[in-house]
Amino acid sequence: MKIGILGGGQLGRMLIQEALKYDDEFYTLDPNADCSCANISFFTKGDFNEKQAVIDFGKDKDVVSIEIEHVNVEALQELEKQGVKVIPNSAIIKTIQQKILQKLFYEEHEIPSPAFQIILSAEEEIIIDYPFVQKLNTGGYDGKGVQIIKDESDFNNLWDQPSILENLVDIDKELSLIIAKNERGEIKSFPVTEMVADPKLNLLDFNISPTQISDDVQSQIDVIAAKFMKAADSDGLFAIELFLDKSGKVWVNETAPRLHNSGHQSQEGNANSQFEQFYRVLKNLPLADTSSLGFSGMLNLVGEENCSGKVKYEGLENVLKLADAYVHLYGKTETKPGRKMGHINVLSDSRDELLEQLIHIKSLVKVVAV
Amino acid sequence: MKIGILGGGQLGRMLIQEALKYDDEFYTLDPNADCSCANISFFTKGDFNEKQAVIDFGKDKDVVSIEIEHVNVEALQELEKQGVKVIPNSAIIKTIQQKILQKLFYEEHEIPSPAFQIILSAEEEIIIDYPFVQKLNTGGYDGKGVQIIKDESDFNNLWDQPSILENLVDIDKELSLIIAKNERGEIKSFPVTEMVADPKLNLLDFNISPTQISDDVQSQIDVIAAKFMKAADSDGLFAIELFLDKSGKVWVNETAPRLHNSGHQSQEGNANSQFEQFYRVLKNLPLADTSSLGFSGMLNLVGEENCSGKVKYEGLENVLKLADAYVHLYGKTETKPGRKMGHINVLSDSRDELLEQLIHIKSLVKVVAV
Numbered sequence: 001m002k003i004g005i006l007g008g009g010q011l012g013r014m015l016i017q018e019a020l021k022y023d024d025e026f027y028t029l030d031p032n033a034d035c036s037c038a039n040i041s042f043f044t045k046g047d048f049n050e051k052q053a054v055i056d057f058g059k060d061k062d063v064v065s066i067e068i069e070h071v072n073v074e075a076l077q078e079l080e081k082q083g084v085k086v087i088p089n090s091a092i093i094k095t096i097q098q099k100i101l102q103k104l105f106y107e108e109h110e111i112p113s114p115a116f117q118i119i120l121s122a123e124e125e126i127i128i129d130y131p132f133v134q135k136l137n138t139g140g141y142d143g144k145g146v147q148i149i150k151d152e153s154d155f156n157n158l159w160d161q162p163s164i165l166e167n168l169v170d171i172d173k174e175l176s177l178i179i180a181k182n183e184r185g186e187i188k189s190f191p192v193t194e195m196v197a198d199p200k201l202n203l204l205d206f207n208i209s210p211t212q213i214s215d216d217v218q219s220q221i222d223v224i225a226a227k228f229m230k231a232a233d234s235d236g237l238f239a240i241e242l243f244l245d246k247s248g249k250v251w252v253n254e255t256a257p258r259l260h261n262s263g264h265q266s267q268e269g270n271a272n273s274q275f276e277q278f279y280r281v282l283k284n285l286p287l288a289d290t291s292s293l294g295f296s297g298m299l300n301l302v303g304e305e306n307c308s309g310k311v312k313y314e315g316l317e318n319v320l321k322l323a324d325a326y327v328h329l330y331g332k333t334e335t336k337p338g339r340k341m342g343h344i345n346v347l348s349d350s351r352d353e354l355l356e357q358l359i360h361i362k363s364l365v366k367v368v369a370v
Numbered sequence: 371m372k373i374g375i376l377g378g379g380q381l382g383r384m385l386i387q388e389a390l391k392y393d394d395e396f397y398t399l400d401p402n403a404d405c406s407c408a409n410i411s412f413f414t415k416g417d418f419n420e421k422q423a424v425i426d427f428g429k430d431k432d433v434v435s436i437e438i439e440h441v442n443v444e445a446l447q448e449l450e451k452q453g454v455k456v457i458p459n460s461a462i463i464k465t466i467q468q469k470i471l472q473k474l475f476y477e478e479h480e481i482p483s484p485a486f487q488i489i490l491s492a493e494e495e496i497i498i499d500y501p502f503v504q505k506l507n508t509g510g511y512d513g514k515g516v517q518i519i520k521d522e523s524d525f526n527n528l529w530d531q532p533s534i535l536e537n538l539v540d541i542d543k544e545l546s547l548i549i550a551k552n553e554r555g556e557i558k559s560f561p562v563t564e565m566v567a568d569p570k571l572n573l574l575d576f577n578i579s580p581t582q583i584s585d586d587v588q589s590q591i592d593v594i595a596a597k598f599m600k601a602a603d604s605d606g607l608f609a610i611e612l613f614l615d616k617s618g619k620v621w622v623n624e625t626a627p628r629l630h631n632s633g634h635q636s637q638e639g640n641a642n643s644q645f646e647q648f649y650r651v652l653k654n655l656p657l658a659d660t661s662s663l664g665f666s667g668m669l670n671l672v673g674e675e676n677c678s679g680k681v682k683y684e685g686l687e688n689v690l691k692l693a694d695a696y697v698h699l700y701g702k703t704e705t706k707p708g709r710k711m712g713h714i715n716v717l718s719d720s721r722d723e724l725l726e727q728l729i730h731i732k733s734l735v736k737v738v739a740v
Contacts, residue, residue, distance in 0.1 A: 013390065014390075016390075017387055017390040017391070020383065020384075020386075020387040020390075020410065020701070021387075021696070021697060021698045021699065022697070022699050023681075023699045023700075023701050023702075023703075025409070039395070039410075039411075039412070040390065040409075040410050041409075042409070271693060271694070280690070285687065285690050286687060286690045286691040288690070289693040289694070291693070293663075311393075317655065317656060320650070320655050320656045320658070321656040323641060323659040323661070324641070324659070326391070327391060327392070328391045329391065329392050329393045330393075331390070331393050332393075333393070
């Protein structure tokens with residue numbers, strides 16, 4: 001089967017890596033000829049935001065999918081008209097791509113998400129209470145396009161672009177649910193993952209799965225997931241990012257219509273990974289068992305501040321000496337401050353030990369330039 | 371790092387798949403442009419038995435290795451002279467490549483292997499007792515080049531080529547040990563694997579790991595492994611194929627200086643796979659934890675008799691519905707009778723359940739032509 005993926009980054013790379021267990025041909029489209037997928041797939045250099053480039057790329061594929069949601073949706077609509085299978089479908093990609101449409105989608109389908117105001121420019125009257133989060137309608141990615149406006153004195157920092165202004169949630173935990181649906185109608189989720197703040201560094205950069213939540217919280221999440229999948233009405237693999245507030249209520253922060261950083265620990269931590277599951281969605285195969293094999297965690301390897309150039313992973317050998325630690329690099333030759341270069345998965349029988357080990361490993365390794 | 375592999379078959383493919391977790395460049399040399407590695411590595415079409423082809427391929431690599439032992443050894447010697455790292459070294463590949471040299475190597479180093487006679491042609495007087503196994507000096511692979519000569523009436527079938535004639539062992543179990551050594555001198559083996567005869571079909575086609583053996587048998591194997599690694603005096607990953615006879619004595623059948631079919635279940639069955647371990651050998655990284663995660667087993671998917679042409683895997687979907695079963699296909703488009711097209715790994719907490727599940731899965735799936 002000819003599987004076309006818009007985007008050639010690490011998510012595509014790990015998908016293709018997993019799918020090398022099978023016999024399909026993977027094609028990728030990316031503007032960067034040096035991207036993570038270039039040498040392991042049939043690669044086309046091109047812009048996934050250009051309509052014609054996407055149509056040309058997709059028209060002879062059995063299925064076209066994405067590993068980044070910022071792609072040309074009109075092209076996907078055109079491919080669907082031509083009879084090409086597009087997963088997830090163009091409608092849900094379009095909805096999720098635009099934060100305003102995404103928020104209205106939650107509202108319409110009674111999926112709890114923080115109260116909000118839509119603004120099209122900074123001229124509009126602010127009726128939402130301070131402090132609030134401003135999320136740009138388009139172009140947000142990996143924390144970009146999002147800022148907190150603390151109070152009226154901070155008002156001048158408001159971006160003058162179409163945005164969502166959203167109430168802050170009094171967060172107890174940040175959670176994530178990876179859920180998949182195939183064409184035959186099977187739906188299966190992974191155990192809920194928690195994004196943990198490093199108590200020393202105060203950075204949100206560990207995932208731990210499964211999280212420990214009450215039955216009530218789990219059932220709120222189940223209801224949200226069911227509503228989302230019904231409303232989305234699309235095959236695909238989705239990451240629903242959630243806030244659990246201090247009163248015990250679950251809110252949807254946002255959803256990604258694709259493989260997600262919060263699912264990486266499934267590579268060794270679950271019976272099957274999010275990459276295996278997504279592959280099965282693309283082929284409409286029976287969905288895979290997602291059981292946890294114990295506690296698993298993930299830490300991102302990101303480029304250090306003030307380091308740009310040819311990447312060097314300091315201390316990585318010390319990590320390779322550890323049992324239950326699994327290094328995943330993304331085949332990127334150049335590091336930049338904050339660039340995601342890889343991740344490390346860790347397994348443990350206990351949540352406390354896992355967290356300890358994640359903190360230890362984080363202290364061992366640094367992503368610098370040569 | 372530029373890693374060159376002679377051969378582009380499934381062993382190379384699964385190595386590259388595993389190593390996509392890291393940042394190296396893999397180069398493969400194979401005469402078949404449609405081989406399993408062609409589209410996932412920097413591929414050179416060429417014959418690994420031709421001296422110049424191997425030298426040209428290897429001279430600019432940081433390390434050159436093999437995924438098949440039938441390669442041009444003179445070229446590897448030349449590359450070593452030029453300062454290219456060759457793993458395993460040319461001397462041990464040469465020894466293992468020729469069954470006569472391999473037997474003499476065992477004899478010289480007091481590694482127990484069945485009594486034998488060397489013949490250079492069928493003219494020679496047979497002094498070994500019937501029945502015996504004839505193994506051609508070169509060209510044997512995957513069961514080819516090996517036959518049993520039952521008695522004097524069978525003598526006319528003797529191949530008229532340089533061979534080893536070897537006493538039959540009264541086999542209780544066929545075992546295999548995968549063992550690795552890196553340049554820094556670390557040596558680590560996987561738990562011993564057992565090749566199990568399917569009680570219904572009487573075919574040797576399941577691996578089970580770990581096997582259940584006595585301490586005495588384990589220590590015989592440990593002694594053999596230590597002697598072998600000392601004598602081989604080479605970095606690399608090796609598969610030592612063993613017979614346990616009915617009196618409880620362990621014999622070496624033969625050794626492969628490479629990744630091996632008997633190690634495939636390590637992909638899901640062990641903390642790290644033979645492919646991860648071999649990658650670490652190639653890079654001289656700390657060797658990985660090889661602990662078993664429970665019982666794991668493997669069955670080969672081989673082309674059915676009377677089926678040649680474009681491959682179709684009948685019943686594979688039923689396997690994908692099972693928990694604890696992992697399908698691995700080799701990216702081969704054409705099936706032939708007996709051709710290894712893939713394998714399925716199975717996990718279980720119990721040896722009996724594992725065997726039952728392997729037999730069940732074997733009944734579910736057939737490799738046929740469209």
